[in-house]
Amino acid sequence: MKSIRIGAGLxxxxxxxxxxxxxxxxxxxxxxxxxxxxxxxxxxLQKDRAKDGAAGYTRDLVPMMTALxxxxxxxxxxxxxxxxxxxxxxxxxxxSQAFAAKGWRARIAVVTGDAVLExxxxxxxxxxxxxxxxTGASIDTVRDRLVFANAYLGAGPIAQxxxxxxxxxxxxxxADAALTLGPLLHEFGWAPDDTERLxxxxxxxxxxxxxxxxxxGNFGSRHFWSEIPDLGHIGYPIAEVRADGLATITxxxxxxxxxxxxxxxxxxxxxxxxxxxxxxxxxxLDMGTLRLDERGADRVELSGATGLAAPTTLKIVAGYxxxxxxxxxxxxxxxxxxxxxxxxxxxxxxALREERLPVEDTAVEYLGLNTFLGPHADLSxxxxxxxxxxxxxxxxxxxxxxxxxxxxxxxxxxxxxxxMGGFHGIAPASQLLGVWPTLVARELIESxxxxxxxxx
Amino acid sequence: MKIRLAQIAHARSGDKADRADIGLFAFDAAGYALxxxxxxxxxxxxxxxxxxxxxxxxxxxxxxxxLLALKFVLNGALAGGAARSLRSDNLGKTIAAVLLRMEIExxxxxxxxxxxxxxxx
Numbered sequence: 146m147k148s149i150r151i152g153a154g155l156x157x158x159x160x161x162x163x164x165x166x167x168x169x170x171x172x173x174x175x176x177x178x179x180x181x182x183x184x185x186x187x188x189x190l191q192k193d194r195a196k197d198g199a200a201g202y203t204r205d206l207v208p209m210m211t212a213l214x215x216x217x218x219x220x221x222x223x224x225x226x227x228x229x230x231x232x233x234x235x236x237x238x239x240x241s242q243a244f245a246a247k248g249w250r251a252r253i254a255v256v257t258g259d260a261v262l263e264x265x266x267x268x269x270x271x272x273x274x275x276x277x278x279x280t281g282a283s284i285d286t287v288r289d290r291l292v293f294a295n296a297y298l299g300a301g302p303i304a305q306x307x308x309x310x311x312x313x314x315x316x317x318x319x320a321d322a323a324l325t326l327g328p329l330l331h332e333f334g335w336a337p338d339d340t341e342r343l344x345x346x347x348x349x350x351x352x353x354x355x356x357x358x359x360x361x362g363n364f365g366s367r368h369f370w371s372e373i374p375d376l377g378h379i380g381y382p383i384a385e386v387r388a389d390g391l392a393t394i395t396x397x398x399x400x401x402x403x404x405x406x407x408x409x410x411x412x413x414x415x416x417x418x419x420x421x422x423x424x425x426x427x428x429x430l431d432m433g434t435l436r437l438d439e440r441g442a443d444r445v446e447l448s449g450a451t452g453l454a455a456p457t458t459l460k461i462v463a464g465y466x467x468x469x470x471x472x473x474x475x476x477x478x479x480x481x482x483x484x485x486x487x488x489x490x491x492x493x494x495x496a497l498r499e500e501r502l503p504v505e506d507t508a509v510e511y512l513g514l515n516t517f518l519g520p521h522a523d524l525s526x527x528x529x530x531x532x533x534x535x536x537x538x539x540x541x542x543x544x545x546x547x548x549x550x551x552x553x554x555x556x557x558x559x560x561x562x563x564x565m566g567g568f569h570g571i572a573p574a575s576q577l578l579g580v581w582p583t584l585v586a587r588e589l590i591e592s593x594x595x596x597x598x599x600x601x
Numbered sequence: 602m603k604i605r606l607a608q609i610a611h612a613r614s615g616d617k618a619d620r621a622d623i624g625l626f627a628f629d630a631a632g633y634a635l636x637x638x639x640x641x642x643x644x645x646x647x648x649x650x651x652x653x654x655x656x657x658x659x660x661x662x663x664x665x666x667x668l669l670a671l672k673f674v675l676n677g678a679l680a681g682g683a684a685r686s687l688r689s690d691n692l693g694k695t696i697a698a699v700l701l702r703m704e705i706e707x708x709x710x711x712x713x714x715x716x717x718x719x720x721x722x
Contacts, residue, residue: 184617185684279618279676358613365697366611407611407626410668414624416615420663420672433665462618467685508687517695519651521702538687578684580618 147388149332151325153381154179156356158186162209164381169216172383172397178324179226180354187293188464188578190230201232207243214249225303225324229315231293233257236315244601251601254311256302258594259318261461262294271589278582287465287581294463296590299426303327309598320425322350333388343428344452345390348435352394352412356381359412361402375401392447404443429453459590463581469574471550472538476567483527485562486511486535492561493537496553502546504539512536540577547574607701608713610636614697621678621693623700625671633669639705645673648703652678
């Protein structure tokens with residue numbers, strides 16, 4: 146029976162592509178599925194595009210493909226990447242230029258149609274409320290502060306793009322797992338109502354979309370994380386999928402990390418809400434019927450996934466401007482480290498009031514003491530700590546207030562509590578963004594999806 | 602006797618908008634039975650009360666017998682979401698560790714698997 150092997154690419158914008166080289170050279174794969182977009186990466190790309198209309202894609206695309214294309218093209222390995230971000234055609238242009246400069250030939254297909262920020266009015270006039278998925282709030286409450294809005298496209302357009310003979314498929318926002326499901330649809334021609342195979346394919350895509358997290362990286366545990374071998378040379382997960390949907394997760398020989406029942410199930414449930422209703426544009430997966438069986442070293446077989454028919458809606462995630470964060474961090478040494486940090490909080494809060502800085506929210510963290518564990522931290526040594534770090538942050542609608550906040554700290558060096566160190570300058574204010582998830586009738590989006598093919 | 606969940610389980614957490622989610626995985630079937638008995642949605646809501654805006658009904662629990670796992674979803678636990686939160690751990694990546702610190706009561710004859718976890722099979 147026909148089977149194909151797909152290797153995980155990046156898991157986020159900024160991830161390492163070095164392990165992908167091992168996958169290409171030793172993993173016997175036909176595709177790399179690379180996820181460059183986390184839920185809010187588009188907000189970063191929007192800032193780039195505001196400065197430069199030709200930007201808006203993830204800038205790791207060209208250096209990554211420059212490093213990977215020679216070994217990949219020699220072996221006929223194809224790529225599916227959502228590195229297009231907010232500007233997939235712009236991404237194609239810079240990649241084409243880089244390839245042309247090297248004299249490399251490639252057929253590149255681009256999927257567009259996910260970006261809907263400019264179409265909010267027309268979608269509303271077609272009867273789409275775009276109300277918040279969870280709260281039901283009207284989008285009018287954030288309408289004038291939206292900075293991006295993109296629909297999650299499915300695997301269909303990716304399969305169509307591959308059918309044009311493309312070596313590289315560039316997309317904007319697609320469901321993360323669609324980067325893997327697209328090649329599976331293209332290779333096996335699974336029908337849209339073949340929910341069991343689609344469910345298997347979706348589960349496989351979900352296991353690949355976070356790179357090393359699917360093969361022993363970030364293995365959340367006490368002690369056992371340290372038994373995962375050679376994280377420095379981790380092998381990203383590889384899926385071997387048969388035409389009937391049966392799949393095996395593995396990794397390239399000679400790489401670090403581990404593919405086991407434990408590492409795979411930890412990724413399977415990652416960032417899943419109801420595991421019996423894992424929504425995607427192509428199928429709704431039920432993980433409750435799925436089986437994971439170890440089949441030798443670093444091989445886990447995945448079978449038994451079931452699913453429901455694809456939803457009639459697609460998810461849109463929009464981001465909106467939600468003010469600014471100002472923040473500062475300083476350290477205190479024994480003696481009385483905690484008491485001095487606490488006294489500093491009171492001094493800064495007093496200054497905030499006296500300077501009348503308009504802040505809507507304040508966060509206080511004692512780094513190294515209870516930042517992560519909160520009330521579950523062990524505070525028995527609190528009054529005799531070796532040292533502690535104080536981090537304070539404020540939110541303000543007014544950027545100037547956020548910028549002014551860290552300026553409330555430097556005077557403490559000579560006039561505050563003693564033995565303070567580690568104040569490394571005034572941190573710039575950061576823009577804060579709210580997330581607006583909503584649903585839209587899928588035909589209104591899919592009718593605008595286009596595939597553009599070009600050759601270098 | 603009391604044990605921490607870290608002795609019988611491993612866990613990973615992540616985020617979607619203003620929602621944190623945790624997968625909690627027993628090392629073996631005996632541990633899974635304990636998790637199902639002791640780690641209810643209500644218990645988890647109380648454990649994370651300081652993060653939750655509305656503590657009632659904020660936590661959902663989905664047991665997955667096929668994976669020896671409990672899936673928890675903590676609605677409204679991320680201070681409005683990763684990109685507007687003021688917290689150091691804006692993505693909620695450490696929330697799984699906080700859950701592993703939870704203590705549960707077990708009978709004295711419980712055998713905690715010394716070689717449990719990734720070496721199990």
